[in-house]
Amino acid sequence: MHMPQNRNPNMKYLATLLLVLVTILGSVINGYDCKIVQFIFGDSLSDVGNNEYLPRSLAKANLPWYGIDFGNGLPNGRFTNGRTVSDIIGDALGLPRPPAFMDPNLDEDTIMNSGVNYASGGGGILNETGGYFIQRLCFDKQIELFKGTQEMIARKIGKNESRKFFEQSRYVVALGSNDFINNYLMPVLHGLGVRKLMVFGLGPMGCIPLQRVLSTSGNCQDKTNKLAKHFNEATDKMIAELSTELPGVSYRFGDAFDVVNDVISNPYRYGFTNSDSPCCSFGQIRPALTCVPASTLCKDRSKYVFWDEYHPSDSANQIIAKELIKKFKFTRVNQDDSNAGAPSPAPAAVSPVAEGPSADAPSAHN
Numbered sequence: 001m002h003m004p005q006n007r008n009p010n011m012k013y014l015a016t017l018l019l020v021l022v023t024i025l026g027s028v029i030n031g032y033d034c035k036i037v038q039f040i041f042g043d044s045l046s047d048v049g050n051n052e053y054l055p056r057s058l059a060k061a062n063l064p065w066y067g068i069d070f071g072n073g074l075p076n077g078r079f080t081n082g083r084t085v086s087d088i089i090g091d092a093l094g095l096p097r098p099p100a101f102m103d104p105n106l107d108e109d110t111i112m113n114s115g116v117n118y119a120s121g122g123g124g125i126l127n128e129t130g131g132y133f134i135q136r137l138c139f140d141k142q143i144e145l146f147k148g149t150q151e152m153i154a155r156k157i158g159k160n161e162s163r164k165f166f167e168q169s170r171y172v173v174a175l176g177s178n179d180f181i182n183n184y185l186m187p188v189l190h191g192l193g194v195r196k197l198m199v200f201g202l203g204p205m206g207c208i209p210l211q212r213v214l215s216t217s218g219n220c221q222d223k224t225n226k227l228a229k230h231f232n233e234a235t236d237k238m239i240a241e242l243s244t245e246l247p248g249v250s251y252r253f254g255d256a257f258d259v260v261n262d263v264i265s266n267p268y269r270y271g272f273t274n275s276d277s278p279c280c281s282f283g284q285i286r287p288a289l290t291c292v293p294a295s296t297l298c299k300d301r302s303k304y305v306f307w308d309e310y311h312p313s314d315s316a317n318q319i320i321a322k323e324l325i326k327k328f329k330f331t332r333v334n335q336d337d338s339n340a341g342a343p344s345p346a347p348a349a350v351s352p353v354a355e356g357p358s359a360d361a362p363s364a365h366n
Contacts, residue, residue: 036333037115041142044121049077051121053102057135059122064293080307082314088321094334108156118142199253202228203260209278210309213286259323279304
């Protein structure tokens with residue numbers, strides 16, 4: 001895939017935070033009552049289990065304590081203790097939670113009723129991003145799988161109706177951090193029948209615990225955050241240009257940097273006591289990179305902005321999702337859908353294992 005010509009040349013030096021949340025506008029097609037569903041593309045910020053079906057992948061969330069505050073409290077493929085931002089936004093909009101594409105039970109009826117999640121931990125825009133994870137679904141692969149999904153639906157309801165089905169889609173983009181942290185890249189935004197697109201920008205990735213612990217001061221890495229801001233400015237301009245150049249499209253860019261930065265910079269305002277350290281850590285060993293059964297959990301997970309070195313906690317995701325819903329004026333689309341099949345957060349956020357003596361000490365560096 002290639003970028004349109006005459007784009008800002010600095011874009012190839014920037015990294016992106018993409019999760020693609022595709023909202024299909026409902027209609028009745030050849031007797032099928034097509035509810036509004038989601039197609040999600042992204043990385044570990046939105047993976048709901050695809051990597052669990054990749055046998056050689058080193059990027060998996062299949063160990064305790066991942067998923068501890070979600071449903072039955074067991075690992076479910078999400079790289080956090082609870083819900084992702086897309087889970088929460090989708091629930092608020094009345095959208096069904098789409099299953100992982102790699103789920104062996106996925107079929108056409110499931111796709112038309114629930115959508116699909118293609119997100120893969122370690123994946124990125126560049127094919128080489130996350131190569132040290134051995135196996136993951138890069139963005140090109142996710143798009144390839146989406147094409148296959150379109151072909152599958154075309155066989156189910158016919159090409160003409162399938163084309164209408166996808167041309168009526170609304171697309172919201174907000175994909176993970178791997179390219180940003182590990183590679184520079186050229187984002188690719190031109191999708192199969194995309195007419196209505198919302199792109200979420202990068203957050204302050206220089207403030208995640210991993211970036212802080214790798215700095216000499218323990219503070220946010222300003223250089224990394226400046227790259228994120230630069231990317232957001234350039235992408236905003238590009239999206240505006242695409243909106244004027246491509247006929248019949250409505251493309252919008254949603255800069256989420258300030259929302260996330262405010263949560264990190266002013267945690268007490270949002271009910272947090274710690275915004276610079278992971279809730280799940282391996283004693284004094286930093287960075288621990290992942291959460292494992294032998295890790296120590298903070299006493300109260302609801303007070304931590306970050307779950308591990310990379311990923312926000314369920315509580316932080318809830319705050320971020322709420323602010324994005326308010327900022328972009330999202331409204332409920334499936335009024336009669338109670339999301340009865342969507343697991344709720346587990347009832348307790350108190351650690352089941354012993355925590356260190358200063359696990360919940362107030363901390364709000366920025």
